[in-house]
Amino acid sequence: MKKRLERMVGEALAACMEKGTLAAAELPAVEIELTKDAAHGDYATNAAMMLASRLKMNPRRIAEALIAELADPGGVVARTEIAGPGFINFFIREGFWATLLEAVEREGAGYGRLDFGAGKRVQVEFVSANPTGPLHIGHARGAVVGDAVAAVLAACGYAVEREYYINDAGNQMHNLGRSVLARCRELDGGDAPFPENGYQGEYIRELAREVLAREGRRCLDEAEGEAIPRLTDHAGGVILDGIKDDLKAFGIVFDRYFSERTLYENDGVAKLLAALEAQGFIYREDGTLWFRTTAFGDEKDRVVIRQNGEPTYFAADIAYHKNKFERGFDTVIDVWGADHHGYIPRMHAGVQALGYPKEALRVILVQLVNLLRDGKPVAMSTRSGEFVTLRQVVDEVGRDAARYNFLMRRSDSHLDFDLEVAKRQSNDNPVYYVQYAHARICGILKTAAEKGVAVPAYGQAALERLTLPEEAALIKTLIRLPEVIEGAARNLEPHRLTFYLNELAGLFHSYYNKNKVVSEDGDLTGARLFLVRAVQTVLANVLGLLGVSAPERM
RNA sequence: GCGCCCAUAGCUCAGCUGGAUAGAGCACCAGACUACGAAUCUGGGGGCCGCAGGUUCGAAUCCUGCUGGGCGCACCA
Known part of the structure; x- marks a missing residue:
């Protein structure tokens, strides 16, 4: 329109x-x-x-x-x-609005889908937590935002892939192996000191128990240089499997898990750095290799190879993004914690040095979640292993409520997540407000069917009977959906969809309370059933994009 | 000290890239089930859009300065 x-x-x-x-x-x-x-x-x-x-x-x-x-x-x-x-x-012209409902009926579950993406390939990389422990509540928000952005882009005709980058090459993984080994020794009765930067969560102890039960004293007897890498691999694998399970329970499935380690195969990182050096983007100083990110507006140059010869995380990240673009993605979207914002100029510099436009990499910053229970902060400490896991949240408040809550604000604004409020099935909780609207409509359609009244097809519905201002408002809101989806996609702002849903559900509830859908007036009943079913379709479509269910009964 | 983000109703937040009288939920007060589902609805109070300038027909939105808060400023990830 x-x-x-x-x-x-x-x-x-x-x-x-x-x-x-x-x-x-x-x-x-x-x-x-x-x-x-x-x-x-x-x-x-x-x-x-x-x-x-x-x-x-x-x-x-x-x-x-x-x-x-x-x-x-x-x-x-x-x-x-x-x-x-x-x-x-x-x-x-009055009466014109209703003619636009034809599209809702015709396109059904596909109503709201657009094609301006024109099949361009987009990758959304998100979560990407080290497999050193289970996902916690802090990861959940980024997970939902990334997933919803991917879904919205897909609805706009982009060919979207969801990817998880496994940071399995650095010190953190080494610390994981050391932590497991330390727990093995402890269980064996030794009093070896726990590593300073080790992971203290109970899950490490469980891993250690499992290792000892399976392979006896092997890790205790062999040299640390043998044991730690082996335990690292094993623990990382087990933890990653757990992460995948947790994500699946949260409704998130990745197309690909990309291992940082594979970047180092065949000297991939070293060769890339050599190529960049040949182009003048890299220089040597004080026994280290520096990337000239200031050439692209960064505030200082960045180290890529440390004095000890180890590449930095940034070096691997350049290689990773090169890999992404070489796989043919037109646009690459990274979802990061907001505390990494200082990393953006550096990464944009890397992308440009690789010969791609800055705009080819878009970064979504997701602010940290403030976890509460009944208004009181819940202590979270990763180091000590005291944290609320994603799994616990899904089990406690449910997948729908958790997902919806994380999408209710702009991702770059702080979010309070109260476990008690989120699980309360009341009007404090917008997800139920929206789902209830959907369930209510299902109830109406069922009642109508029981009375032998069918929803008429577009050509048969007397839509000119929809003359109330509330009806016009509903119709206008319904036909706005494509614009809302387009705006959410272009700005990478899925929260616009939750606001839209709240608005639509509100209009419907109000309309419902004031007017009877199924009445003695056959034409009017038919027209209203048609309208109400269009509302149902739109609610279900948008909830679907957000990965939230649209229940028929509650 | 330098950089990025934020500041909107008592609370939590929207505000569609500069539009007409700034919105929603919660909380508070008063009401609505003999009707398709009351997890709902109706009405009400509530605001110097942090402060001060500037840009123009027009600013919560853009620019500058200030105040106050968050986060960065690694040869960590």
């Missing part, structure tokens, strides 16, 4: 310039927006005011010229008016 009006205004402008009523000028971009106030019509454009300064003309005069050339072959616009400083307000 919006696009239709945009086109009309654009064409009117072209006609004006051709006829000379308006001097030639470039129109920045026709902007049409829904009005907040019904007195301003249904849509409005500020085109005339945008043009005023360029053409040095009174905006109202420009508006008059535009309206004179406005062609409306479909007869959609009932009338226009010029208001305020130069807005053009469009009043849509």
Whole structure:
């Protein structure tokens, strides 16, 4: 609808310039927006005011010229008016709105899907936690945001892949192996000191018990140089399997798990650095290798090979992103914790040095979650192993409530997550508000069916009977869905969908309380059933994008 | 000290890339089930959009400075 009006205004402008009523000028971009106030019509454009300064003309005069050339072959616009400083307000013909519901019926579960992605390949990389322990609540938010962004992009016609980067090459993994070994010795009765940066969670002890039961004293007898790498691999594998299970229970499935270690195979990282050095992006100083990230706006150059000869995480990350682009992704999206924001200029520098545009890498920052129980903070300490796991949250509050809660705010704003509120099945909890609307509609349709009333097909429904303002508001909200999805996709902001759902559910609940859907009036009943089923379709489609169920009963 | 993010109702937050009278939920107060599901709805109070300037037809939104909070500033990941 919006696009239709945009086109009309654009064409009117072209006609004006051709006829000379308006001097030639470039129109920045026709902007049409829904009005907040019904007195301003249904849509409005500020085109005339945008043009005023360029053409040095009174905006109202420009508006008059535009309206004179406005062609409306479909007869959609009932009338226009010029208001305020130069807005053009469009009043849509009454009864036209309902015709747009045809698309909801025709497209059904696919309503809201778009194709502007045009099959371009996008990778979303998220979670990517070291397999040194189970996922905790802090990972959950990034997991849901990444998953929802991927789903929204897929709905817009992008070919999306979800990827998890396994940091299995660094010190953290080494610490994991040392921690397991230390617990093995402890269980054996030794009093070996626990490593300083070790992982103290109970799960390490369980791993140690399992290792001892399976292979006896082997890890205790062999040299540390043998035992630690072996225990690291084993523990990492077991923990990663657990992570995959937890994610699956949370409704998240990755297309690929990418191991950092594979980047080092065949000297991959070293060769890449050599190539970059040949291009002048890398130099040697003080026995280390430096990446000239300042050439791309970073505040200082960054080390890629340390004095001890070990590559930094950044070195591997450049290689990883090179790998991503070589796999043919047009755009790569990284979901990071907000505490890594300082890393962005560096990574953008890396991408540009590799020869790709800065925009090819987009980073979503996800703020930390403040975990509460009944308003009181829950202590979280990764080091000590005292933390609430993702699994516990899913078990306690449920997958739907957990996912919805993490999507209710912009990802870069702080989020309080209260376990008690999230699991309470009450009006404190928006997920149930939305799901209830869906379940309610299912109930209505069931009641109607029991009375032998079927939902009519589009051509048979007397949609002209939908004359109430609430009905118009519902219809307008339904047909806005594509815009909302497009906005969420372009801005990588899935929270827009939860706000949209709350709005739609609110309109429906209000409508429901005021008006009877199934009545004695056959035509009206049919029209309302048609409308209500469209609401059901949209609720289900959007909930589906967010990975939240749309229950028929609650 | 330098950089990034944030500051909107009592609380938690939206505000569609500059639009018309700034919104929602919670909390508080008063109401609505003999009707398709009350996990719902209706009404009400509540605001210097942190402060001060600037840009223009027009600013919560863009620019500068200040105040206050978060986070970065590794040869950690």
